[in-house]
Amino acid sequence: MTAPGARLQVSDVTVRFAGVTALSGVTFTAEPGTIHAVIGPNGAGKSSLFNVLSGIYKPAEGSVRVDGSELIGLAPHRVTALGVGRAFQNASMFAGLTVEENLLLGRHRLGRGGVFAAGLRLPYARRSEREARAKVREVAEFLGVDHLLALPAAELPYGEAKRVDIARALATEPRLLLLDEPAAGMHTHEKVEVRDTIRRIAAERQITVLLVEHDMGLVMGISEQVTVLDFGQVVTTGPPGRVTSDEAVIAAYLGRAGAAQKARSESQPPS
Amino acid sequence: MFKAALTSSKQARAGVRWRVPVAVVAGVVLLAIPLYxxxxxxxxxxxxxxxxxxxxGLMILVGRVGQLSLAHSFFLAVGAYGYIxxxxxxxxxxWGLGLPSLAAAVVAVALAGLAGLAFSPLAGRLKGIYLGVASLALVFIGQHVLFTAEPLTxxxxxRNxxxxxxxxxxxxxxxPELSLFGVPLRQAERGWYVTLxxxxxTTVFAVLVLRSRVGRAFAAIRDGEVHAAALGVRVARYRSVAFTLSSVYAxxxxVLLALLFERVVPEYWDLFLSLEYLAMVVIGGQASVAGAIAGAAFVSSLxxxxxxxxxxxxxxGGAVSNFGPAYVAQILxxxxxxxxxxxxxKGLAALATRARKALTPRRPVAADRTPAA
Structure with a gap:
């Protein structure tokens, strides 16, 4: 049912806010159907990058291509139409709606019918609504949130809201899924569930997953490629094993002094 | 948390149980009132x-999309004077076109909608209170036109x-003369039935729209416009759709108010009228269709x-006229x-929910122990 994952090419993306450079020449490629993580200390530019990728920020320079189509300059709803789905950092639900209605909003772009079609119950609008509900139930079952559908979204516990958020992003039928800290604030056993969920999304639906996450165990466990950002610049991109031993990455996380210390302890023979 | 969730789904079921009989009884009573x-x-x-x-109409804009409009009286006036x-x-x-009156009524409603649509460059871009301030301009322009365009107003x-x-x-x-169960249907009876x-x-239409993908887009814009946009909702477009829809309702x-008044004067359609409609929406609970109707009944009949x-x-009573009914009603x-x-x-809508809860027999406590997942 789903289109295969998209290739994401980010080239030379630079974002400036009133003189502060949030992103500077960021370049990397996420291959179709892979899990690609973006990590970095607080303030490294991860959230800015996600806002560029979902059309909220317009970068000063650079290009972002999804399977070759330029994304920069498109309004957010057109970015969604390009096949980019996004789950949010704080799992923000539309509080006045039920879980099912929240998921149905993921289908908004794929549905049909305006004011007149809805108010007069025209057949094509009713058919579109029926299809949307069926798809939403299917996505909800895939992520194990189907028992929550009738609940008001405002009553969801945090962990459940995060899963519903991912389900809502999946309901848009993305070819590229942006996950903004999916495991933030979760217990250990919930993190295991998140890890399995992300793996299943990439494996069973072949969707490209771009992941921002602080939990290194999670990132290194599931990602094929990791891009490390620091001060808005790419420090390195590579498989998890190589990234963790990269001097520049250690410097970014532990500070220059930490890296120097590590280098010293390695260069000096044990006495 | 699970318990709270269970309780609310139980409430929803209780709501469905009550809704049909309540609607039937209310319908029969409303239809029978003109007989007595x-x-x-x-x-x-x-x-x-x-x-x-x-x-x-105003509730859809204010309660569901989270926009503020002070121009509702302007669109009411477009309908009324458009019809005349x-x-x-x-x-x-x-001035006058002398169209058949039914066609005139339909076109007048469409004119109000067009006026709302013409405002959509602002209604789509401005948010909440900023739209409220911008819409204020329409009321003042409207009042000026109503007082000065004598051939029109x-x-x-x-004007009659x-x-x-x-x-x-x-x-x-x-x-022609009509009667129902021996009761003649004259002006007042017909007015009741036709407006009802x-x-x-229009209530059924509004409920269907609010339950559809359009209504969900409205609520999503109200609850988080950035997230709504990231899910593919065209925020500006739906804001102006809601504004246009609300101006059609206005x-x-x-048109109906003008027909009931038989003669309309400019000073009726002022800022204060807009505030009265906002009062109806707020008293009704802001986001509820039934609440808006109850709020309108309260504010207009007080x-x-x-x-x-x-x-x-x-x-x-008596000669002390500066403490008149209109003034007391405003204070109330x-x-x-x-x-x-x-x-x-949540206004009158919430009072109805409470009454329903109080009237619904409580289930045995064991029902609360159903596993949540």
């Missing part, structure tokens, strides 16, 4: 039904509203009730808004 009540009560009802249509202009024959001192003296008739059938008149029917149809209410019973209320619903915002922001 006198002119005063029927006129009170007709005004309330007409106002309720306008209130539902389209249906009146032209004379030396006044009759100026200070106002031509009757609405379909063929020889006077919708709000007496011809139009209110019922235009329809304006001054009429106070007027009728002013002799029986100490200090209000002003006070009511304060109380509602403090103690029950």
């Amino acid at each position: 009540a006198d002119r005063f009560w029927l006129n009170l009802g007709s005004f309330a039904f007409a106002a309720a249509i306008g209130a539902v 202009w389209l249906s009146s024959p032209a004379t030396e001192e006044s 009759g100026g200070y003296n106002g 509203v031509p009757e609405l008739s379909i063929g020889s059938f006077q919708v709000f008149g007496v011809e 029917l139009i209110l019922a149809l 235009g329809l209410a304006g 001054p009429l009730l106070l007027q009728r019973y002013s002799d029986a209320i100490p200090g209000m 619903y002003g006070g009511m808004i304060v109380l509602i915002l403090f103690y029950e922001p």
Whole structure:
């Protein structure tokens, strides 16, 4: 049912806010159907990058291509139409709606019918609504949130809201899924569930997953490629094993002094 | 948390159980009232039904999309004066197109919608209170035009509203004679039934729209516009759709009010009228269709009730006219808004939910132990 994952090419993306450079020449490629993580200390530019990728920020320079189509300059709803789905950092639900209605909003772009079609119950609008509900139930079952559908979204516990958020992003039928800290604030056993969920999304639906996450165990466990950002610049991109031993990455996380210390302890023979 | 969730899904089921019988009983009572009540009560009802249509329109914009509009009286006036202009024959001192009155009524409602659509570059881009301030301009422009464009509005003296008739059938008149169970259906009875029917149809339309993908897009914009956009909702477009829809409802209410008034004067369609409609929406609970209708009934009938019973209320009757019914009504619903915002922001709609809960027999406690997952 789903289109295969998209290739994401980010080239030379630079974002400036009133003189502060949030992103500077960021370049990397996420291959179709892979899990690609973006990590970095607080303030490294991860959230800015996600806002560029979902059309909220317009970068000063650079290009972002999804399977070759330029994304920069498109309004957010057109970015969604390009096949980019996004789950949010704080799992923000539309509080006045039920879980099912929240998921149905993921289908908004794929549905049909305006004011007149809805108010007069025209057949094509009713058919579109029926299809949307069926798809939403299917996505909800895939992520194990189907028992929550009738609940008001405002009553969801945090962990459940995060899963519903991912389900809502999946309901848009993305070819590229942006996950903004999916495991933030979760217990250990919930993190295991998140890890399995992300793996299943990439494996069973072949969707490209771009992941921002602080939990290194999670990132290194599931990602094929990791891009490390620091001060808005790419420090390195590579498989998890190589990234963790990269001097520049250690410097970014532990500070220059930490890296120097590590280098010293390695260069000096044990006495 | 699970327990709270369970309770609310139980409430939802209880709501469905009650809704059908309550609607049937209410419908029968509303249809039977003209057989028993006198002119005063029927006129009170007709005004309330007409106002309720306008209130539902404003509720969609304010309660569901989270926008503020102070221009509702402007769109009511477009409907009212649009109808007068389209249906009146032209004379030396006044403009008119002399269209058949039913066509004039339909076109007048469309005109109000077009006026709303023309405002959409602002209505789509501005958010919340900023739109409120911008819409204020429309009220002042409207008032200026109403007082100065004498050929259109009759100026200070106002202008008569031509009757609405379909063929020889006077919708709000007496011809031809009709009766129901021996009760003659004259102006007041017909006014009640016609406004009630139009209110019922427009309410069903509004409920269907609000339950659809359009209504969900509205609520998503209200609850988080950035996230709504990231899910593919065209925020500016839906804001202007809601504004246009609300101006169509206002235009329809304006046409009906004009027909009930029979003669309209410019000073009625001022900023204060917009505030009255906002009061209806707030008292009704802001986001509820039924609440907006109840709020409209309350706000529009309070001054009429106070007027009728002013002799029986100490200090209000007699020659002391600066403490009149309209003034007391304003103070009363002003006070009511304060109380509602403090103690029950979901307004009359929430009171109905509470009453339903109190009346629903409690299930045995064991039902609460059903596993949540």
